[in-house]
Structures are given as C-alpha cells and as structure tokens.
Amino acid sequence: MNAPALKYLAAYPESLKQQVQQLLDKGRLGEVLLAKYPQAHGVRTDKALYDYVMALKNDFLRSSEPLSKVAFDSKLHVIAHALGTHTAVSRVQGNKLKAKREIRVATLFKEVPPEFLRMITVHELAHIKEKGHDKAFYQLCTHMEPNYHQYEFDLRVYLTHMEAAGKLAWPAA
Template sequence: MKAAACARYVARNMAELRYLTGYPPHLIEQVAALRDQGRLGDWLQQRYPDGVHDIQSDRALYDYAQALKQRGLKNTPPLAKVLYDSQQHPVRGTLGTHTRAARVQGGKLKTRHEIRIGALFRDAPEPMLRMIVAHELAHLKESEHNKAFYQLCEHLAPGYAQLEFDARVWLIWRESA
C-alpha cells in the first residue's frame, strides 16, 4: 500500500508540475518541496524583488518589443503588431505566438509579422516578460526551435534558460496560490 500511495503522490506532483516536464528530477523535487512548504512565492520574490513591471498596455508592449528588436535584431522585418492576448494560456500550450500573414498589396506580396503575448505576463516580473518577448522575436530569424534559435534568445535576453525555468516555476506558483 505504501508503494501505491507513493505512486499517487508522484503522479499528482507531475500533473501539478507539468511545466517542468523534461527538467532533471532533482530540480523538480526542489520546486515541489518549496511548493509543499508554501515557500515558492518567497523564492520568486527573492529572485525578482522588483515584482510586477509597468508594461501594461498593448502600446507599451509594442514599444518594449521594438526596443528589444532594435538592440538585437536590426536587420529583421518590421513588426505590424505586438499585443497582450487573453487567448494565450499555458494550459492550452502557449505563452506567446509569432505569426506571419502574407497579403497581396498591389502587385507585391507583403508579409506582416505579429506577436501576441499571454495576458498573464502583465503580472510577471519584467525579466520573464523579456524572456517571452525575446523568444517570439527570435522567430523573426529562426522559425525552428534549434540551437541557433536558442543562441539568438540568449543574445536578446541574457540568462534566457534560467529565465525560462523561473517563468515555469512562476506559472506553477500562480496556479497553486
């Protein structure tokens, strides 16, 4: 019976920690322990003491993305739109999207690039917003999630891999709070 109870505990934890699938077991165990002790929010507060950023409107988000693009991706196509989208949600599998829409304009084919960021990132610390915006901007140059793509993400948002992990922990904390 003890083995069955242990198996149920592991299954429950993995369902609740689904954002950490693929990470090493010792990291998952550390996050689970912090969550079970009610200290996950404290850990995040210690890592991100500034709390919520002030980029709350779609216009501010567009300007933020443009500034990041200018700093690291000068020779890429222009952005038509950057906005917060309440349809983007981690449970449905997306935190943000980059779309290309080709349209015929006169005798030319024009491509519009749009970025939509999950509205839940309005409440995130700024480095996590930077990580998700950098991820979507990187798709302007690299469409696949390959080594070059992640190098570009790291260029746009130094410490990208850690920020991605922290954002996943933040999502777990939001759902458990």
C-alpha cells in the same frame, strides 16, 4: 512526487523538480519567487508593449522584417496553450507579396517581473529569424538575453506555483 503539478517542468532534471516540489509542499514557492523577483515591470498597455518590443528588436534584429502589431492577448494561455505567438500573414496586393508580422503576448505577462516579460519577448522576437526551437533559436535567445534559460526556468516555476496556489501579486514598478 505529484507529476501533474510539475507539468511545466517535465523536461528538467529530477533533482530540480524535487526542489520545486519540496518548496510547493511547504507552501514556500511563492515566497522564494517574490524574494528573487521583488517587483513587476511597468509595461501595462499594448502601446507600451509595442515600444518595449521594438526597442529590443532595434537593438538585436534591426535588419529583420518589420512588425505590424505587438499586443497583449487574453486568449493565448487558455486557447492556444502558449504564452506568446509570432505570426506572419502574407497577402498579395497587386503584383507584390505583403507580409504582416505580429507578436502577441499572454496577458499573464502584464503583472510579472521584468525578467519574465523580457524572456517571452526575446523568445517571440527570435522566431522572426529562427522558426523552430533548435540550437540556432536558443543561441539567438541567449544572445539577446544571456540569462534566458534561467528566466525561462523561473517562469515555469511560477506557472507551477500559479497552478497549485494561485497568482502572485508583485508590487508594481
């Protein structure tokens, strides 16, 4: 088995990695992904992404701290080796401490199925309440998106496909 090609799936059981590798070897991995997720979402601008994220935040984390910025970021995947980030910057203004929270999503998510965008958005929103990737964090993720773990796995399969065969072109919503 070609381990480097499956680096995004390293933590998964060997049986799943073998299935993915077989599809990759047969050149069918992209076809399977396109059949399972036939269309890309319609969120293309930073404004649309902000509105999308805020709607999810208002549904599940209404009382959490506000977000000052939500944007697609073309530098994320390459430099930070991350698909999204959640940051908090605190500054003293007079006698008050002001915190600005931002969510940045890799531009790769501009042209993927809505399930993948939802997964990364839920992941970054969960960091508002839970800093680490612990049990409470993943419970919050699955509360916001019950299929979170399946979407995360399928996104990792897509990243594997991208590395091996290139980007898939999903039809726009």
